[in-house]
Amino acid sequence: MSEESSTSRLERLRFLVRVREQDLTRARSWCDAEERRLAEVAARQPPSPPPDWVVEQGIGQGRWIVAVHQGYCRPAGPRVKPVGADEARRLLAMDTGLACQLCRPDTELGVL
Known part of the structure; x- marks a missing residue:
């Protein structure tokens, strides 16, 4: 019985790792999208005038x-x-x- 519980525990831990990796990938894609959005906003802003x-x-x-x-x-x-x-x-x-x-x-x- 202890072998079955350790195997199922290992499977649960591996599942948890896969889920966390997917979460990390999703969060990174959100960061990339936000960086692109901010770059587009900055590109639309006129440059500040030079100092005198x-x-x-x-x-x-x-x-x-x-x-x-x-x-x-x-x-x-x-x-x-x-x-x-x-x-x-x-x-x-x-x-x-x-x-x-x-x-x-x-x-x-x-x-x-």
């Missing part, structure tokens, strides 16, 4: 500022952060070599 002014930071410790740009000229990457016009003017007044040579924020801000 950005600073490009260097690499390494301290992250010094290497350039000031107009918002449309902003280089891509994690080393770029938006700043206000007053902060951009202050930075450009401290060091005129910080002005981007392409977008010329110093001219636009009146700092020469």
